[in-house]
Amino acid sequence: MEEYRLLGELGRSKALRLLGSVSLGRLVFTHHALPAIRPVNHVVEGETIIVRATAGAAITSATGRAGVVVAYEADDIDPATRLGWSVIVVGTARLMTDEVAAARYRARVRPWIGGTADDVITISAELISGYEMVPAAAEAAR
Amino acid sequence: MEEYRLLGELGRSKALRLLGSVSLGRLVFTHHALPAIRPVNHVVEGETIIVRATAGAAITSATGRAGVVVAYEADDIDPATRLGWSVIVVGTARLMTDEVAAARYRARVRPWIGGTADDVITISAELISGYEMVPAAAEAAR
Numbered sequence: 001m002e003e004y005r006l007l008g009e010l011g012r013s014k015a016l017r018l019l020g021s022v023s024l025g026r027l028v029f030t031h032h033a034l035p036a037i038r039p040v041n042h043v044v045e046g047e048t049i050i051v052r053a054t055a056g057a058a059i060t061s062a063t064g065r066a067g068v069v070v071a072y073e074a075d076d077i078d079p080a081t082r083l084g085w086s087v088i089v090v091g092t093a094r095l096m097t098d099e100v101a102a103a104r105y106r107a108r109v110r111p112w113i114g115g116t117a118d119d120v121i122t123i124s125a126e127l128i129s130g131y132e133m134v135p136a137a138a139e140a141a142r
Numbered sequence: 143m144e145e146y147r148l149l150g151e152l153g154r155s156k157a158l159r160l161l162g163s164v165s166l167g168r169l170v171f172t173h174h175a176l177p178a179i180r181p182v183n184h185v186v187e188g189e190t191i192i193v194r195a196t197a198g199a200a201i202t203s204a205t206g207r208a209g210v211v212v213a214y215e216a217d218d219i220d221p222a223t224r225l226g227w228s229v230i231v232v233g234t235a236r237l238m239t240d241e242v243a244a245a246r247y248r249a250r251v252r253p254w255i256g257g258t259a260d261d262v263i264t265i266s267a268e269l270i271s272g273y274e275m276v277p278a279a280a281e282a283a284r
Contacts, residue, residue, distance in 0.1 A: 022221065023221065024219060024221060024224075026168060026179065026215060028170050028213075029177060030172075030177065034211055034213070034232055035171060035177065035212055035232070036230075036232075037168065037170045037213050037215045039217055039219065069176055069177065070177055071170075071176070071177040071178055071179050073179045075181055077166060077181065079164070079165065079166060082166075086181050088178075088179055090176055090177070
């Protein structure tokens, strides 16, 4: 018997709002033909997610070319009750080469870890999906 | 000025132990040639991560073939202090077709969300990496 269940999908605007309500997410990309994932910090501006990549050269070498498709995930899930939400964005990641703009974002987005590599990467959200979990009891009571 | 910094890498055994200390992680795979990520629950047995995929057919259709390389990430990071750890495993994911064994794991791994799709997927950990963050002050005091 499941105690909790999925309650439909989040709309695009609510998903973006939830994404903007937290600062930590996970950047998913391809590195040496293998799936790779790194925790990073982000801010959301409109439909663009801006992250600071201090996790090493793996991300920036992948995005340094014309731009690559990545996924970005953030969630806020209570480990005890398993209630919460998860938002997944798929979009094109590009290295921010405008140093003035990059400096502005560095002032707003704290790096997840300190380090010497410190690039600013923008992800234009193309596909946005999100789920929210509520107690099955709450759903049954509807 | 960074308040926190990276304190080296976690060894393979400590990384697996930390991974086994939490139940929620994120499965990273390729779906329709795009990077995809889904939150799932897991247990760790030796160097194998076992997950229940109730998040939809995307994962199981990808692993239903001979096995695909996926990444798996779990972390425990304090959003306020940004201290904690992150472990990333890369390995081959296979659908568990032995229904007796699958039923055994279903009894141990709770699904993250309720649903009709309920496959058990094993990931044999090939590459294991992990990081742990401690306060820079603690490191400076060494």
